[in-house]
Amino acid sequence: EADIYQTPRYLVIGTGKKITLECSQTMGHDKMYWYQQDPGMELHLIHYSYGVNSTEKGDLSSESTVSRIRTEHFPLTLESARPSHTSQYLCASSESNPSSAGFYEQYFGPGTRLTVT
């Protein structure tokens, strides 16, 4: 079982509200990721970080922002939520160095199901 946590697990909020989705891991991983997943669709990378003070945008354009002030913490913020932001948000982390077989194992959190009304 991976030690990566997300809160809240479910969030229903009105349009225009500011929200922050929390993600924490206790494995000391430098790399962290945020994915967005709609029902029946593939995961899309929206943000990632190589370590403290490092943040990059992923493949899918997102109006959300992230910060990485501490290694274990990678929160995602939406300044003004809209119904189009309704989705599942998954956080993941991986080690800095690849395994002996040459790959990076990613460990996923349980996700936050966001509904914007």
Place this chain on the structure above:
Amino acid sequence: KNQVEQSPQSLIILEGKNCTLQCNYTVSPFSNLRWYKQDTGRGPVSLTIMTFSENTKSNGRYTATLDADTKQSSLHITASQLSDSASYICVVSDRGSTLGRLYFGRGTQLTVWP
């Protein structure tokens, strides 16, 4: 364009039966292929990871195969259980990226009936 295609989209089987899920990919350069199990409302959990040199790997009742020449993989589930009901996602990683970028399929939704 790097893509991962899975079939079937959904599958219903009876408890105790076997099933095989398929994955085709075009990701290049190829690094490794993973199968994840995602329960409803949860994050994906890794079942197997195979590199270019591996053509089969087992994890309990799950056996994955990889044909890197045809860029195809399969996940075989033996003696299915009700707890196997989940989405099974094929994920391919490319080589040459320090990020270890992953390309996800849409998953096969498996339902096991008693």
